[in-house]
Amino acid sequence: MRSLILLILLAVPLHSASAESTGPWEHGALREAHQHTPLCGTLEHLRLRLEASASGKVTQAGQTVLFQRPNRDFTRLSDAGHFLVHYNRDGFHAVDPTDSDGNGHPDYVDEVAHAFDRAWAFQIDGLGYREPPPDNDGLFDVYVRDLAQTTQYGVTYPERITTTSPSYIEIENNFTDPVYLTNGLDALRFTAAHEFFHAVQFAxxxxxxxxWWYELTATWIQDEVFTDVNDHYTLVNAYLELPEAAIYEPPPISLRPYGAMLLAVHLASVHGTDVIRSTFEDLASRRPNPYTISDTEPGLPGGFAGVLPRYWIWNYLTGSRALSAGYYPEASAY
Incomplete structure (x- = not known):
């Protein structure tokens, strides 16, 4: 009976689809999301690093030059002492110089530091995830730069291509450009939570x-840390529009893992937030490489077969079909 329900739900679009659709990326909201949505740049950078390393055409010294950290003129240590924020006061990557509290640092830089401290408190202190592997000084470095031209909210850069790695983050310098679906401090906050979780994943x-699992869970946790910021709604709606497509194709091939953050919401709601962390503990202990999607399964209660039937029912009960209790708390918005 469970299998029959799952097959029925997989066959029925959760949202109305365009009659002219011819493929996954010709599909209404999916097409719009793919063409116009700014994204996290972490996986694209990781892809470039891996390709450079595998090609043999770029030496290790050359990679060091290509992927070196940026230089900034000023720094601010976060109040909790975990992050060092690097920024400029003038030039292309400059932040707004307003310093309302007179602490010697621009207000925007203060907000960057506060957002990352909150992400650390929630993810490390609250949920018990591993700390990102430290670099030489033990502080996690965040660099503020103009990313609007790249249509990226932020990027987490691993220092080396190994099983685990220290990392650093670049984040947009104002989030005022119309390219962003969410602007201002709201965009800064969810980006800090999202990108920092990538650094945690690299531990x-x-x-x-x-x-696919990196982006799915990072999008989930940004909503957990800053629950009032809902930048992910567009991608969730696009994901629900085409339920039969795979969720494990990574960006930029597919944007579905962002919208599929619903799977993590479902798992955390039904089984508790520890179940998400357990999937990463399993990944950390598994050998040998390479990874396949089945390697995510041991951390899921009952595996995919035990999780997916109820998950698809929850997905069906969204939008106009949303119920008031017992399912996604924000189901009516999807």
């Missing part, structure tokens, strides 16, 4: 093969 297992 467990660093591989492009698991990219």
């Amino acid at each position: 467990y297992y660093l591989s492009l093969d698991a990219a």
Whole structure:
């Protein structure tokens, strides 16, 4: 009976689809999301690093030059002492110089530091995830730059291509450009939570093969840390529009892992938030490489077969079909 329900739900679009659709990326909201949505740049950078390393055409010294950290003129240590924020006061990557509290640092830089401290408190202190592997000084570095031209909210850069790796983050310098679906401090906050979780993920297992799970869970946790910021709604709606398509194709091939953050919401709601962390603990302990999607399964209660039937029922009960209790808290918005 469970299998029959799952097959029925897989066959029925959860949202109305365009009659002119001819494929996954010709599909209404999916097409719009793919063409116009700014994204996290972490996986694209990781792909470039892996290709450069595998090609043999770029030496290790050359990679160091290509992927070196940026230089900034000023720094601010976060109040909790975990992050060092690097920024400029003038030039292309400059932040707004307004310093309302007179602490010697622009207000925007203060907000960057506060957002990352909150992400650390929630993810490390609250949920018990591993700390990102430290670099030389033990502080996690965040660089503020103009990313609007790249249509990226932020990027997490692993320092090396190994099983685990230290990392650093670049984040947009103002989030005022109309390219962003969410602007201002709201965009800064969810981006900090999202990108920092990539740094946490790199403490467990660093591989492009698991990219779909990286983005799915990072999008989930940004909503957990800053629950009032709902930048993910567009991609959730696009995901629900085409339920029969795979969720494990990574960006930029597919944007579905972002919208499929619903799977993590479902797992955390039904089984508790520890179940998400357990999947990363399993990834950290598994050998040998390479990863396959089945490697995510041991951390799921009952595996995919035990999780997916109820998950698809929850997905069906969204939008106009949303119920008031017992399912996604924000189901009516999807």
